Amino acid sequence: MLVTTEQTLSLPLIDISPFLAPDDAPDVQLARQATAELVDKACREVGFFYLVGHGLTQEEMTEIRTVAHEFFKQTPEEKEEIHITKNDFARGYQRLGQNITQEAQDWHEAIDLYAPAPKSLLQKGIKTLCGSNPIPRHPERFSTVVNSYVQTMTRLGAAMMRAIGLGLGVGETFFEPYMQEGFWVMRMIGYPPLPSSSTGLSCGEHTDYGCLTLLNADSTPNALQVLSNGKWISPTPLPNAFIINIGDMIQVWTNGIYKSTLHRVIHSSTNVYRISVPFFYEPAFDARVRPIDKCVQESGVERLPDVVYGEHLLGKVTGNFDVGEQRM
């Protein structure tokens, strides 16, 4: 496949506000249908789009990135206090180079946070993912800002899933039972520029594991790249818009009609420390995802195998970090 890079603004732009409006708002059903059709088209064609009308102010979008930046500005020793090896090998801080994608080191540092430990893992006595989210000493407002952001993003994720259900023709509430006790994930990522001698990537190419990724990235251009029709495109960050993409679980539910699109980050502009905060809105840990009959018929291809979300996630998480000999 020929792969080239070009800069473009060409992701679709979707206004989700009708799905956040009350059911009795004037003309809301018509507006929801129109939005759902745009979501359907974007998920079939690129699997990525800009999201506006989400109800967050510019300040709310910036504040979570500022909190992340304040944390990353601390000394290595301060950051190590919440390292993943001091927790459940999933929640907490990872140093530059400790994230691994496709067996190569990523050039970023990060904090990973998750929904409360899944009951099924606790019952089996498994430790991975069964800790509590870390609370760094600095910045002091970390937990307050994060908790409020998680609540807002969970509401937004639920609205997006209603739009996807309507767009697919299975009804706004189709996904609700799977999303109760959703095992959300949130990453706060700091990207120093790639060293000029580096042949590596800031974040290697991958698809996301679950349902929806709601990416809140700063204004650094030419960092995120999305594979669209065999070309890497670099969607320009728009102020006050999220970049949304669908993950592997939606690809399974739709029997491949909606694509979990490959993407990567190459951040090489000097003097800019890039911050991004992806929020992954996910099904319950034990949700069994099975291709929807309607989608199987429409796709005209064999039914994809069922996937239990938590098993898919665990398979990924355990290979994601290079923490030397330390293992649980």
Ligand SMILES: O=C(O)CCC(=O)C(=O)O
């Ligand atoms: O930082 C970004 O722009 C994207 C990060 C990403 O793809 C991920 O964390 O899954």
Ligand SMILES: [Fe+2]
């Ligand atoms: Fe991703």
